Amino acid sequence: MIRKAFTLVEILVVVIVIGILAATVVPKFVVAKEETSLAATAEDLKVIEAALNMYYAKNGSYPRDVNRTQYPRELVPYFKNGNPFEKLAPLGGKYDYEGPPNWNPVQISMRTETNKIGHTEEDAQRLDDYMDDGDLGTGLIRREANRTYYIIDYN
Numbered sequence: 031m032i033r034k035a036f037t038l039v040e041i042l043v044v045v046i047v048i049g050i051l052a053a054t055v056v057p058k059f060v061v062a063k064e065e066t067s068l069a070a071t072a073e074d075l076k077v078i079e080a081a082l083n084m085y086y087a088k089n090g091s092y093p094r095d096v097n098r099t100q101y102p103r104e105l106v107p108y109f110k111n112g113n114p115f116e117k118l119a120p121l122g123g124k125y126d127y128e129g130p131p132n133w134n135p136v137q138i139s140m141r142t143e144t145n146k147i148g149h150t151e152e153d154a155q156r157l158d159d160y161m162d163d164g165d166l167g168t169g170l171i172r173r174e175a176n177r178t179y180y181i182i183d184y185n
Contacts (some may be wrong), residue, residue, distance in 0.1 A: 064156070066120075067120040067121050068120075068121070068156055068157055068160045069160075070120035071119050071120045071121045071140070071157060072157065072160060072161045074114040074119065074120070074125065075114075075138060075161070075180045077109065077111075077114055078105075078114055078115075078125065078127075078138050078182075079138070079180070079182055080108070081105045081108035081109055082105065082108075082136065082182055082183075083182075084108045085104065085105060085108055086183075091130070092129045092130055092136045092182075092183070093105060093127070093129055094129060094130060094131070095127070095128060095129045095130060095131065095132040095133055096127060096129075098126050098141070101113075101115035101116075101125070101126075101127050102127055102129070105127075115127070119140045119149070121140065121149040121153045121154075121157060122140070122142065122148045122149035122150075122153065123140035123141050123142045123148040123149050123177075123178075124140065124141055125138055125139070125140060126138070126139045126140070126141050126177075128179070135181050135182065135183050136181075136182040136183045137179045137180060137181050137182055138179065138180045138182065139177040139178065139179035139180075140177065140178050140179070141176060141177045142176045142177065148176070149178065151166075151173060153178075154166060154171070154173040154178040155173075157171055157178065158171040158173075161180075166178075
């Protein structure tokens with residue numbers, strides 16, 4: 031006798047195996063995506079910090095503070111692989127340079143504007159755990175209201 035179809039039991043076994051595989055693989059992809067956004071945000075902040083330090087070494091001061099929607103154009107030559115200020119932060123929000131004379135210490139913030147794409151306090155905490163001391167009230171990564179900021183220099 032030649033069979034031309036699968037039995038109900040065979041179909042159920044295949045569906046169960048696919049369900050088990052999906053249940054174990056999908057959460058790992060979600061965690062990997064979160065880790066990638068943390069690493070990319072940390073890398074952006076380090077790239078901006080390196081550009082600011084090179085600028086400071088050459089000029090003896092940091093660039094002056096600019097409006098929130100702008101960034102110091104004099105930093106562009108110090109970015110080798112693209113300008114992090116021209117994109118959204120991988121965790122969400124927009125990078126904002128805060129320098130002298132309005133800000134001391136010099137810092138880079140990621141702002142979350144009302145009703146716009148941004149990041150949460152939990153995201154900020156994960157970034158702090160990843161890059162710093164794990165406490166948003168101390169260290170180089172801090173959180174205040176709708177912004178998370180990375181302190182560059184305490185001059």
